[in-house]
Amino acid sequence: MCLAIPMKIIAINGFEARCEAKGVERDVSLFMMMNEDVEVGDFVMVHVGYAIQKMTPQEARSAWELFDEALGTGDIPLTTGDDHV
Amino acid sequence: MATTARQWLQRIRALELPERVRIMNVCGGHERAITLAGLRAALPDAIELIPGPGCPVCVCPEEDVYQAMQLALHEDITLVAFGDMLRVPVNLPKREIRSLEQARAAGADIRPVASPTEAVAIARADPQRPVVFFAAGFETTTAPVAAMLAEGAPDNLSVLLSGRLTWPAVAMLLDSEDAGFNALIAPGHVSTVMGPEEWEFVVRDHDIPAAVAGFTPESLLAAMYSTLRQLLEGRRFLDNCYPEVVKPGGNRSAQRWLEETLEVSDATWRGVGTIPKSGYVLREGLAAHDARKLYPSYEDPQRKRIGEMPAGCDCSRVVLGKIYPNECKLYGLACTPRSPIGPCMVSDEGACRIWWAGGVRERKAPEVA
Numbered sequence: 001m002c003l004a005i006p007m008k009i010i011a012i013n014g015f016e017a018r019c020e021a022k023g024v025e026r027d028v029s030l031f032m033m034m035n036e037d038v039e040v041g042d043f044v045m046v047h048v049g050y051a052i053q054k055m056t057p058q059e060a061r062s063a064w065e066l067f068d069e070a071l072g073t074g075d076i077p078l079t080t081g082d083d084h085v
Numbered sequence: 086m087a088t089t090a091r092q093w094l095q096r097i098r099a100l101e102l103p104e105r106v107r108i109m110n111v112c113g114g115h116e117r118a119i120t121l122a123g124l125r126a127a128l129p130d131a132i133e134l135i136p137g138p139g140c141p142v143c144v145c146p147e148e149d150v151y152q153a154m155q156l157a158l159h160e161d162i163t164l165v166a167f168g169d170m171l172r173v174p175v176n177l178p179k180r181e182i183r184s185l186e187q188a189r190a191a192g193a194d195i196r197p198v199a200s201p202t203e204a205v206a207i208a209r210a211d212p213q214r215p216v217v218f219f220a221a222g223f224e225t226t227t228a229p230v231a232a233m234l235a236e237g238a239p240d241n242l243s244v245l246l247s248g249r250l251t252w253p254a255v256a257m258l259l260d261s262e263d264a265g266f267n268a269l270i271a272p273g274h275v276s277t278v279m280g281p282e283e284w285e286f287v288v289r290d291h292d293i294p295a296a297v298a299g300f301t302p303e304s305l306l307a308a309m310y311s312t313l314r315q316l317l318e319g320r321r322f323l324d325n326c327y328p329e330v331v332k333p334g335g336n337r338s339a340q341r342w343l344e345e346t347l348e349v350s351d352a353t354w355r356g357v358g359t360i361p362k363s364g365y366v367l368r369e370g371l372a373a374h375d376a377r378k379l380y381p382s383y384e385d386p387q388r389k390r391i392g393e394m395p396a397g398c399d400c401s402r403v404v405l406g407k408i409y410p411n412e413c414k415l416y417g418l419a420c421t422p423r424s425p426i427g428p429c430m431v432s433d434e435g436a437c438r439i440w441w442a443g444g445v446r447e448r449k450a451p452e453v454a
């Protein structure tokens with residue numbers, strides 16, 4: 001459950017953000033980002049559907065690269081209900 | 086240029102290490118990254134990497150899983166839970182329904198979710214039908230549950246909360262006679278939410294070097310190097326090797342939601358016992374969303390006695406870092422991910438499961454009986 005992934009915000013509607021990582025889109029709650037200015041184009045670390053912290057694009061990218069390396073695939077490990085990680 | 090994993094390894098190899106250093110991690114994500122990257126084999130023999138209490142599914146009390154199962158089987162409700170929870174077996178004979186997955190196969194309306202927002206969506210889709218969200222997890226997972234409650238959960242959604250705090254388990258180990266480790270890798274995303282300061286007691290009160298790490302081999306090796314240098318130089322401080330998302334003070338709004346909706350209480354950890362101030366319960370004002378209050382008849386205090394690990398399963402010692410997964414006599418024999426006996430072989434964060442997935446096939450004789 002502690003596996004979080006960096007995602008890029010592509011749209012914001014209230015406390016809900018549409019986020020993208022490597023072509024996969026998800027709705028992400030910004031309800032724990034009250035103390036931050038978050039804007040479209042920002043990168044956030046996402047855990048169980050909630051953004052938990054902002055990060056720089058460079059940091060997001062290097063995290064993705066390392067996920068790829070660690071998993072030996074081009075996929076990022078996005079959580080789904082049936083394969084929860 | 087950032088330091089690469091190879092360079093960190095070279096730096097660690099260049100250190101003049103004592104005979105044996107035991108570095109504990111308390112996060113399934115760390116253990117998975119360590120195992121997948123093969124760090125154990127790459128590090129000098131003197132360094133032992135110990136997986137500690139880092140799996141919320143593993144320590145979720147058996148009586149809670151049992152209660153969730155009974156609720157789903159006997160009430161006209163929808164039960165939602167994080168996917169990992171569904172396969173955790175309770176201590177019942179094989180012919181009986183022993184997991185949420187089996188209860189689902191028997192007709193109970195049980196659905197896996199990956200986020201509290203999915204639980205909300207399921208509740209909204211049918212406002213007449215009660216939905217119970219069985220939510221086990223550490224701070225990183227419990228904070229989103231708190232945020233969901235603070236934002237305003239639908240009337241028909243309640244939470245069966247098994248939230249736990251990680252640091253009290255480490256404090257308990259350090260207060261015991263034999264903590265079993267002399268350096269600590271502190272969890273990255275727990276620190277993102279709660280702030281790294283939570284782990285300062287480790288260096289301050291116990292003279293144990295500690296460093297917060299992220300989930301890449303670079304960050305983990307940097308944290309190991311830091312704790313080793315601290316040991317060798319006799320200095321102690323809490324290092325932050327995951328500054329990308331671990332900020333001083335942590336995530337204040339996450340902490341605010343936790344504070345507003347939940348209260349810290351003593352809590353049972355499966356296979357471990359009660360740890361003071363290590364769990365979360367819903368605040369009085371949220372009683373209408375508290376499944377423990379809405380369905381109290383499914384609580385079975387009797388189970389607290391039988392609710393330990395299944396017979397022969399050494400998960401409790403695995404969780405506390407007393408033995409390695411492959412020192413359990415059932416590892417890979419009676420117990421595999423396909424037919425798990427204990428929760429440590431079920432969860433993606435369980436050390437047994439991670440080691441098996443990482444290719445550890447041979448069993449090891451325990452060092453101490």
Ligand code: SF4
Binds near residue numbers: 399417427429
């Ligand atoms: S290998 Fe299976 S039986 Fe042994 S400790 Fe791990 S989960 Fe329990």
